[in-house]
Amino acid sequence: MPHSNRDLGRAVRELQEHRPGKKYTAVRAELEDWLxxxxxxxxxxxxxxxDPANQTxxxxxxxxxxMACPECSGCGCNDHTCTGWRHREYMHPDDLAELEVAEAECPECGGDTRSGYDCHCGDL
Ligand SMILES: [Zn+2]
Ligand SMILES: [Zn+2]
Ligand SMILES: [Zn+2]
Structure with a gap:
């Protein structure tokens, strides 16, 4: 969708207030990049x-x-020290899969305890 130049100009000036010391053209480039x-x-x-919530x-x-974790107030780097749900929600799918495998490991046989996998210690 093409934006009117007036809207863009207004938006750039507004963003410029949050980017002290940055030139209009630089702020405009940042905005156009984002858009x-x-x-x-x-x-x-x-x-x-x-939006403060969107600041890195x-x-x-x-x-x-x-996104900060409500339990440790930390970031994604705390994956291994904090078990808060927030970390799982934003975890890379590969890392999450790895974590689930580690958690499902049976202390008796070392197999995967999720149903249909290789641990049958709980079976009758
Ligand atoms: Zn946490
Ligand atoms: Zn981090
Ligand atoms: Zn087992």
Whole structure:
């Protein structure tokens, strides 16, 4: 959807207030970059980009403040020390699969205790 230049100009000036010291053209480039391939209008984009909940919490895992774990207040890097549900929700599917396998491991035979897998210790 093409945006009117007036909307874009207004949005850039608004975003510029959150990017002190940045030139209009640089802020405009940042906004246009963000909008590329998305449906939001420029003003909606600025609202999302400047929402405190969307500010990056950790550069390493890319979590934002809004994603912070309610249990440890940490980011995705705390996956292995905190068992909060938030970590699972945002965990990489491969890591989650690995974690589920580790949790399903039977202490008796070391097999996978999920039904249909290789542990039959619980079977009669
Ligand atoms: Zn946590
Ligand atoms: Zn992190
Ligand atoms: Zn077993």
């Amino acid at each position: 590329d391939g998305r449906e939001e209008t420029p003003l909606e984009a600025v609202a999302i980009m400047t 919490l950790c550069e390493k895992c890319g979590w934002t403040n809004g």
